[in-house]
Amino acid sequence: MTAVSVQNLWKEYDGRVVLEHVSLEVAPHSFIALVGPSGCGKSTFLRMLLSAETPTRGQILVDGEQLPGEPTADRGVVFQRYSVFPHLTVLENVLIGLEFAASPLLGKLFGKARRKAREEAAGMLAAVGLGDFLALYPSQLSGGMQQRLAIAQALIKRPRVLLLDEPFGALDPGIRAEIHVLMLKLWRETRMTVFMVTHDLSEAFHLGTRVIAFDRPRNRPEERERYGATITHDLAIWPPKYPVADNETPPGGTTRPLDDAGAQPGRPGAGQ
Amino acid sequence: MTAVSVQNLWKEYDGRVVLEHVSLEVAPHSFIALVGPSGCGKSTFLRMLLSAETPTRGQILVDGEQLPGEPTADRGVVFQRYSVFPHLTVLENVLIGLEFAASPLLGKLFGKARRKAREEAAGMLAAVGLGDFLALYPSQLSGGMQQRLAIAQALIKRPRVLLLDEPFGALDPGIRAEIHVLMLKLWRETRMTVFMVTHDLSEAFHLGTRVIAFDRPRNRPEERERYGATITHDLAIWPPKYPVADNETPPGGTTRPLDDAGAQPGRPGAGQ
């Protein structure tokens, strides 16, 4: 149940403006889908939410408070690649988050404490369907299984905000559908706020409670240096296509609500 | 105008069966879309069509003749990655195919011959919309531009068969739509036979004259070693959604024709 407020955010790299004028109020327990052309700054935006990158101007507040200066455990992340530790087994990948918190010196638990943590981690892994693969290394998993592991790893810390950067891009349709189901279930159970970048519009409309598009309003070659991308569309998906809890307020969207965008998305690339 | 006949093809790696019983008759000027779960052998199948891999059993005939033992210039290919030469400029990447044919010793043309070849290559590049980028290196191009370059590179050899392995997976929807248009145009103009692997069902139905699905009928863990994937669905898209030339015969499909599969594909991952 975490609100995020983005206030007039700018990001430049070496004088080149990437993002400009990005302002956004996100209600608690939203599922924000971010879409936009390649290179428009979606990943940069997520990295700023993570404090892995500092804004050039503007600020981000989480529940009214300024973001800390570096990544913390209350904001989890799943990247498209390199999201899990290759040198740890499935179980250890999830366990390690608990161990960091409980054992500052060794970062490792032993004996009874370990057994308890192990149980919790195994439970989380069972929830994402990896209960039978605890001893395997990531390189022995398929792409879909690796992404499920990354989700379990992030969720064990019970983050208030979860950031997903093209998490399902490499998966085939069957596995992708399974993960969508899982993702929504976990989102509903943990009541966290999710930001997800995707290139797949149908995925965006299917999962999101709100779809936000980034784009560059000025995109002629001579303008590319001086002007960045900003929010060009902001669509609330309402009424939600899946049951929401009673105490939820409709997530705020600033433009026209789409009735059936979730159920009947425009097929990408269909227009000839 | 090339027919391909695949006759009872098997492929094993170290005794592990990957593909089995694959038989397929492909009419000239077909556009075959291959779909199927990850690891089921789609790329392996394409590699066998290219002679980059030898079948364990069975054979492939092109216009009634056995495939040569190694890749040749009459079968072009576009891979998802590493499809263009990183050390050559856009122009050189296309030119090189002409140079290989004309200059066995140096693989390079000079003077008048070069100017002529250059014109042809530049023409092909203009057709794929890269006319203004002849001097750039692939690393300076966006993903979509690289794939267009790879297509131009393959087409300059006027291959009778074109093989595409997940060629558009990494592109964003806008660019993807553009390339789809281009692809269909070139397919119609050159009258070649195309095999395209894709994970995107809507793309398969949109582009293909026939959609072929590979899958493992037996997929319990203990069966995975012994049984491979084979063709589980074979859907002809008919009538075609775009004009075909008069002398074309309907591409042969062996199972039920789908009326509107191309226009209204099941959204991948929509089923919850």
Place this chain on the structure above:
Amino acid sequence: SAEKKTEFKLAWSIYVGWMPWGWAADHGIVKKWADKYGIKIDVVQFNDYIESINQYTAGAYDAVTATNMDTLAIPAVGGVDTTALIVGDFSNGNDAVILKDKSKLSDIIGQKVNLVELSVSHYLLARALESIGKSEKDVTVVNTSDADMVAAWNTPDVSAVVTWNPLVAEIMATPKAHKVFDSSQIPGEIIDLTVVNTKTLHDNPNFGRALTGAWYETMAIMASDTPEGKEAREAMGKASETDLAGYEMQLASTKMFYQPAQGVEFAMSGSLHKTMDSVRKFLFAHGLLGQGAPSADVVGIAFPDGKVLGDKNNVKLRFTAAFMNEAAQAGK
């Protein structure tokens, strides 16, 4: 301020005249004499002769085995006041000029000569050329490491070398080698010493006594015609990777001072004076007495008879007969 010490280090390297140190250390003779004076002496073998002198010069060792020329050029010029404690032998044919297919010294003119530059071989070459009225300008010197000298001789590129034993013996065993000049023609000029830091020796005379005691006990055994003497010589040969015959051949071209009295006599003789004058002139001509040295006189060399060659206020190399004398007295 006298610095009393009880632990000392002697560095030695493999050479016919210094092999006794290794044998004496292995057979407890050094320890026996050290114990007698209540001190400890660590005897360390070096593969690389020059490194042993450098280590001594840098202060890591109290004593080292070296030739008269290198003692002057390295520690003495480097400001380390050094005393030649034991005059062990002089080369009497051990160092030689060898030509391939030619048998006269004058044939060397115009050739490339492979040798360890700035070593006693270089000095021998200079003296050889002098003997026929020529100078170093009449040949081309190629610096060649002693370890590779024999292999170098076996290549067609090399037609003249100057080197020392056992390399001389190895080279002479090949078909085309002709010895055209050797150190027996300049007797007493290439002297093998055991030298000690003067200050250390001054503050700890017992260290000097222990060394001379051990040395001459070993000499006595080595010189004897008994089975024990033969065994000692054989062991020394083995330790230098040759055999009894090979080692005795090397000894034949070495004038060993088996008795301390012989050493004393040599040190007191006037010829040492002349030798060191010739050596320092050679070093000066090659810029080895320190850069900017105005003459060969910059470093003083003191002799047992009290004479000093060069700067009396900067004596850095001292020949002494005192300890050898003491040993000679004790031996009687």
Place this chain on the structure above:
Amino acid sequence: MHRRLINAYPSRGASLLLSALPFLLILLAYLAGSEARLAVNPNDKLLPAFSSIGAGFSRMAFEADKRTGDVLLWVDTAASLARLLAGLAIATVTAGLLGIAVGLLPYMRSTFSGFIAVVAMIPPLSVLPILFIIFGLGETAKVALIVIGITPMILRDMILRVEELPREIMVKAQTLGASTWQIALRVVVPQMLPRLIDSLRLSLGAAWLFLIAAEAIASQSGLGYRIFLLRRYLAMDVILPYVAWITLLAFLLDYGLRLLQARAFPWFVEGRKQR
């Protein structure tokens, strides 16, 4: 079927034969050279006959030395291996720890990266005298020369490898609440260990070189010492089997490290295969 050369694979038997071929050729060349020289001078030491080499080897490997009563080959091997392994161990630990610190911490990087780039360019053989003065001439000096010779190589490699770790992995660890210490201990060090083995394998050749150089200057046993001593006498009948023996040891060491890597870090080897 006519094929391009890049597609032509030899059969198993042909492949075996082919791989033996260069060894056979070298052997033949040696035999021819040796016979030619021995015909001219039967005492030639440079290219001894195989029988002499065999005799030389068996003398060193199986007969006790008269003077010391030791069987020299084994004494030499033990001495050299002890030095080599000590040098490798110290260099690996130093370069591993320092490399990880420099690769990971911006402050360390600012302080050391320029310095390391310069120091790595100093040829250690040119400062031998200084090294011997600092470290004396005992075992320390020999080990130190190996350490000084190979540490910069491993160190630079380690820094690069740490910096190559995907940015995502570092961010991920921080989102799991890890401190710098925990990241180093549980994320970076374990991922660097197999890479350290790679780097160590690359520097094995240099380590042998420095070992031999160090033993040539001051020592009383060791493979390099023996070769250096015998080189004066051109005793190739012993030098050649010693060289072969060193080559074998180096090869086994390399192989052992590869095996260790495969056993201890299966995730690394598998991950590499997939690339």
Place this chain on the structure above:
Amino acid sequence: MHRRLINAYPSRGASLLLSALPFLLILLAYLAGSEARLAVNPNDKLLPAFSSIGAGFSRMAFEADKRTGDVLLWVDTAASLARLLAGLAIATVTAGLLGIAVGLLPYMRSTFSGFIAVVAMIPPLSVLPILFIIFGLGETAKVALIVIGITPMILRDMILRVEELPREIMVKAQTLGASTWQIALRVVVPQMLPRLIDSLRLSLGAAWLFLIAAEAIASQSGLGYRIFLLRRYLAMDVILPYVAWITLLAFLLDYGLRLLQARAFPWFVEGRKQR
């Protein structure tokens, strides 16, 4: 704001200061050591004062040698660089061509890969006498030692790099109708050139090492020759500036190669950045 050490970056000024720090410390340590030794023995040769080093350097770099009339530093530098560059050039061309052939052609791979793995393990300094008979003692031998010392390294690296070329690139070239020769000439060689520079840079250290070792064996000029000659007299006032000079040359060579790579192969450098 409190931050993890891995996220703490020094300011520009602090960064400059920090990177100077280790150099300053070494300098101070030298000064202290030198002063202490000179206080005991004003003629001490091991750690001469900076004034002596300066004098030593200017003597070598600006004054003609009395005996030969040459200015030694430049003569030595010219001789050494000629050897080094010749050795590097030969090794690079040999290893490049052979590496590409072995990496590309299965028949070559069968024939040579085992042989190369074994030969790479032979320490070249231990077989010097054999090298002498083959190459003599002149310039050839010195260049040959460098070549023999570094070729196996570059060769193994090249083979790996060729094998690492994506399979897709090879297949693609064939579908464009290229013959094996054309693939080598137009696809593999151009892609290997920048990698060859990488590999060359890695082996620069070893090349200097072998150069110095070669010059220590038999020569009349060269930086290594001078250092070893002067080592006989512990003339550190000249050895130290020579070492610094070698370090500078090595550094410049490395830098030059990096620059060449960036200029000549922009596609490679950019491609690497994107990874």
